[in-house]
Amino acid sequence: MKRKGLKLIISALTITMTLGILAGCGNKQENKEESKKKAISGSITTLGSSALQPLVEQGAKQFMQKNPDATINVQGGGSGAGINQVVSGSVEIGNSDVTAESKLKDKNQVSSLVDHKVCAIGFGMIVNKEVKVNSLTKEQIQKIFTGEITNWKEVGGQDEKINVINRSKSSGTRATFKDTVMNGKDEKEGLGTTQDSSGSVVKAIGQTKGSISYVAFSHLNDEVKALKINNVEPTKENIIAKKYDFWSYEHMYTKGEPEGLTKAFIDYMISDEAKPLIERLKYIPASDIK
Known part of the structure; x- marks a missing residue:
């Protein structure tokens, strides 16, 4: 009787373990299917x-x-x-x-x-690499973009015409430029040329003598020269330190x-x-x- 009882217990345990393993496999399969359903697509x-x-x-x-x-x-x-x-x-x-x-x-x-x-x-003022100016005040930039200053010699550079390259009116970069650098002043209508993207601005500045514009830090490269504003470098550190406000x-x-x-x-x-x-x-x- 004791042996029969022991056999019954062992059989019951074996069945329970088998069912548990099968249930575990089933859960894993369900989890895999659930993961597939949640896959980002x-x-x-x-x-x-x-x-x-x-x-x-x-x-x-x-x-x-x-x-x-x-x-x-x-x-x-x-x-x-x-x-x-x-x-x-x-x-x-x-x-x-x-x-x-x-x-x-x-x-x-x-x-x-x-x-x-x-x-x-951050955004920076950029010029053609041959321009002999390294820093401009906000007032000088405002006068350039409103047409009051038209030659680089008026701001300490060479005797050369300033060629303004602007962004389209729908540009957020232009809106930030107007708010932070132009102090809300409008650029002179029809002054210079207009580009539709930051990349095309950089290309135009690199190819146009005496040119000036503005782009995001992410577009600065060796084809153009970045200017200081009020003698402050356009850097992440100066933005964080609240020394440079041309950013958004x-x-x-x-x-x-x-x-x-x-x-x-x-x-x-x-x-x-x-x-x-x-x-x-x-x-x-x-x-x-x-």
């Missing part, structure tokens, strides 16, 4: 600020490497275009150097958007709270994982601005 478009574009492009590249079923289409076009197109529903994310309030007159449109501050960015926050706007792929991508862009990329491309983590 789909396609979205993010459009707007050309100043923010290099960061968004590289961020999208890294994000898609981690999530091969996701597609992030990145386009420029300027801050105004970014805000207007996200309002209309043409794109999922609108990128801007300035707030939606400064671009939209309709308060209902403004309230329909959700602002995601990704980082901050970079915004990624969505129409309502983001969901799915849009939310996942924005969460990635503002995460600690993206911070090294932000710094490498000469942007400033928002957390560094006190």
Whole structure:
């Protein structure tokens, strides 16, 4: 009887263990299926600020490497275009150097958007490398862009005509320039030439003698010369120390709270994982601005 009872107990334990193993395998399979369901996939478009574009492009590249079923289409076009197109529903994310309030007159449109501050960015005055000037005061810059100063010799440079290269009126970079450097003054209408993107500004400055303009730090390179403003270097450190005020926050706007792929991508862009990329491309983590 004792042996029979022992055999029954062993058999019961064996059946229980087998059922447990089978249940565990079933749970693992269910978890795998659940993970597949939660895998990030789909396609979205993010459009707007050309100043923010290099960061968004590289961020999208890294994000898609981690999530091969996701597609992030990145386009420029300027801050105004970014805000207007996200309002209309043409794109999922609108990128801007300035707030939606400064671009939209309709308060209902403004309230329909959700602002995601990704980082901050500095801007610098740039000139053709042959210009013999290293620093300008804000007053001198204002007089150049309003047409009062037209020759570099008037600000300590060579006897050469100043060629102004501006951004289009929809540009967030131009709006930031007007607010922080021009102190709200309008540039002279029709003065110089206009470029639609930061990249085309840099190219034009490199090819045009006596030229001057402004771009984001992320677009500064050896083809142009960056100027000091009021004898202060255009650097991240001077922005953080509040010595240099030609900068702005970079915004990624969505129409309502983001969901799915849009939310996942924005969460990635503002995460600690993206911070090294932000710094490498000469942007400033928002957390560094006190």
